Amino acid sequence: MDQNKPHILVSNDDGINAPGIDALIMELQKIANVSVVAPSIERSAVGHAITLSDPLRVAEFKKEDRWCGYSVSGTPADCIKIAINELLDTEPDMIVSGINLGSNTGINVIYSGTVSAATEGTILGFPSFAISLTTYTNPNFAPAAKFAVKMVETLPNLALPQKTLLNINVPNVKEYQDIKGVTITRQGMSPFAEEFEKRIDLKNRAYYWLGGSKSPIKEDIEIDDRAVKERHISITPIQFDLTNYKYMESLKKKIPEISLL
Amino acid sequence: MDQNKPHILVSNDDGINAPGIDALIMELQKIANVSVVAPSIERSAVGHAITLSDPLRVAEFKKEDRWCGYSVSGTPADCIKIAINELLDTEPDMIVSGINLGSNTGINVIYSGTVSAATEGTILGFPSFAISLTTYTNPNFAPAAKFAVKMVETLPNLALPQKTLLNINVPNVKEYQDIKGVTITRQGMSPFAEEFEKRIDLKNRAYYWLGGSKSPIKEDIEIDDRAVKERHISITPIQFDLTNYKYMESLKKKIPEISLL
Numbered sequence: 001m002d003q004n005k006p007h008i009l010v011s012n013d014d015g016i017n018a019p020g021i022d023a024l025i026m027e028l029q030k031i032a033n034v035s036v037v038a039p040s041i042e043r044s045a046v047g048h049a050i051t052l053s054d055p056l057r058v059a060e061f062k063k064e065d066r067w068c069g070y071s072v073s074g075t076p077a078d079c080i081k082i083a084i085n086e087l088l089d090t091e092p093d094m095i096v097s098g099i100n101l102g103s104n105t106g107i108n109v110i111y112s113g114t115v116s117a118a119t120e121g122t123i124l125g126f127p128s129f130a131i132s133l134t135t136y137t138n139p140n141f142a143p144a145a146k147f148a149v150k151m152v153e154t155l156p157n158l159a160l161p162q163k164t165l166l167n168i169n170v171p172n173v174k175e176y177q178d179i180k181g182v183t184i185t186r187q188g189m190s191p192f193a194e195e196f197e198k199r200i201d202l203k204n205r206a207y208y209w210l211g212g213s214k215s216p217i218k219e220d221i222e223i224d225d226r227a228v229k230e231r232h233i234s235i236t237p238i239q240f241d242l243t244n245y246k247y248m249e250s251l252k253k254k255i256p257e258i259s260l261l
Numbered sequence: 262m263d264q265n266k267p268h269i270l271v272s273n274d275d276g277i278n279a280p281g282i283d284a285l286i287m288e289l290q291k292i293a294n295v296s297v298v299a300p301s302i303e304r305s306a307v308g309h310a311i312t313l314s315d316p317l318r319v320a321e322f323k324k325e326d327r328w329c330g331y332s333v334s335g336t337p338a339d340c341i342k343i344a345i346n347e348l349l350d351t352e353p354d355m356i357v358s359g360i361n362l363g364s365n366t367g368i369n370v371i372y373s374g375t376v377s378a379a380t381e382g383t384i385l386g387f388p389s390f391a392i393s394l395t396t397y398t399n400p401n402f403a404p405a406a407k408f409a410v411k412m413v414e415t416l417p418n419l420a421l422p423q424k425t426l427l428n429i430n431v432p433n434v435k436e437y438q439d440i441k442g443v444t445i446t447r448q449g450m451s452p453f454a455e456e457f458e459k460r461i462d463l464k465n466r467a468y469y470w471l472g473g474s475k476s477p478i479k480e481d482i483e484i485d486d487r488a489v490k491e492r493h494i495s496i497t498p499i500q501f502d503l504t505n506y507k508y509m510e511s512l513k514k515k516i517p518e519i520s521l522l
Binding site for chain 2: 058082119147164176189198238241251254
């Protein structure tokens with residue numbers, strides 16, 4: 001470890017062999033000591049899951065002559081927990097999760113394994129951010145990786161509160177210069193138009209695929225989905241205290257109605 | 262269906278065969294038309310996961326001569342989605358998730374499959390609550406089931422805002438009368454003292470179990486964990502807009518520091 005460089009723990013939910021984490025690590029290595037602890041297989045849409053009923057397996061992983069790390073037979077949150085508690089010799093200065101293939105915006109944020117790795121980092125007390133590329137096809141991870149480096153350098157100056165992390169979504173562009181700007185956003189709340197497609201298997205039994213699409217975005221630029229659609233990088237500060245404090249106060253006044261009798 | 266009674270959709274994360282959901286359904290049936298769509302197996306600590314990479318299987322399930330429902334080869338959130346979109350003929354008036362074996366308080370809330378079923382219900386626009394019994398040993402579900410009935414009757418009067426649900430934790434007591442009161446709480450933020458236990462398998466390979474315990478609670482009665490410890494029922498209003506609005510405003514002022522260059 002180069003003592004003059006920050007120590008970054010990197011994870012993701014697409015799995016340790018995904019191209020997004022490779023692009024991220026290759027850029028971060030230029031400015032940081034990088035430790036990698038990531039799921040052995042794809043763990044998308046696992047939400048903030050942790051593995052309690054099964055033991056975790058850990059294996060050393062070598063990405064050609066590019067970088068080394070550990071693969072874990074668990075979720076992104078498991079990876080962060082076991083990295084901090086067992087695998088790393090020295091604590092990281094920061095935790096970065098990504099680069100995810102596909103956006104993590106709107107309602108989706110609560111299903112996101114990518115965000116959950118950064119959330120777990122925050123729970124454990126480390127400044128953390130998640131970074132996602134808002135496409136599933138023809139991804140170009142280079143601009144997002146470049147911005148990740150910028151965030152690693154900038155984050156210490158942003159007075160990030162405890163228990164808050166950054167959820168970053170980067171539009172898929174050819175060149176970094178094609179990004180139009182950076183917007184601080186809030187999490188969109190547009191509902192999904194969900195559909196299940198029912199199919200019949202070879203033994204004549206039904207099965208269902210979850211599909212559907214996001215409702216169109218009419219909202220202002222300060223919504224995450226809208227910002228990336230305008231080719232801005234979206235940065236949403238998120239937290240994991242889920243309490244609705246405002247309603248909590250009004251609910252207290254209703255206690256007589258909720259009495260035990 | 263009895264048109265004079267409310268229609269309740271029930272799910273859980275302990276699986277359709279768990280005693281907690283049975284206790285809940287048996288009580289709710291006295292006052293409501295109950296539909297049951299729950300995971301075929303235990304899905305604890307799955308967070309707000311959804312199943313995208315595998316198809317979902319649905320099977321009719323009969324709990325002796327007590328009740329019928331559908332078991333789904335997915336997560337609690339999957340169950341709610343497929344219930345609303347495919348399985349139910351009429352929309353429910355309310356969604357209840359539980360009764361979970363074990364508390365869903367503090368940081369744990371973000372890992373909770375029980376809460377995620379109720380969250381999914383809220384996302385889809387239905388008044389929803391999650392209910393958990395705060396013990397893993399010698400559970401007595403009867404008091405929690407009785408309180409669930411009370412909540413189903415009371416919820417329409419509580420002016421629950423959109424995008425907010427109730428996370429209810431009930432202490433494990435012998436008799437309903439042993440519960441000391443109802444407290445409106447906020448989600449506790451005490452960190453876990455986590456530990457991984459490393460063991461060696463029969464082939465001399467290492468594996469890890471996640472263990473650990475909650476830090477002691479010194480907080481006031483308005484924290485979820487503390488309320489149940491005092492033998493109160495804890496009701497925490499929670500939401501899934503994770504935006505930290507306060508920090509969002511201060512972060513906007515730092516935009517020049519986060520410019521693309």
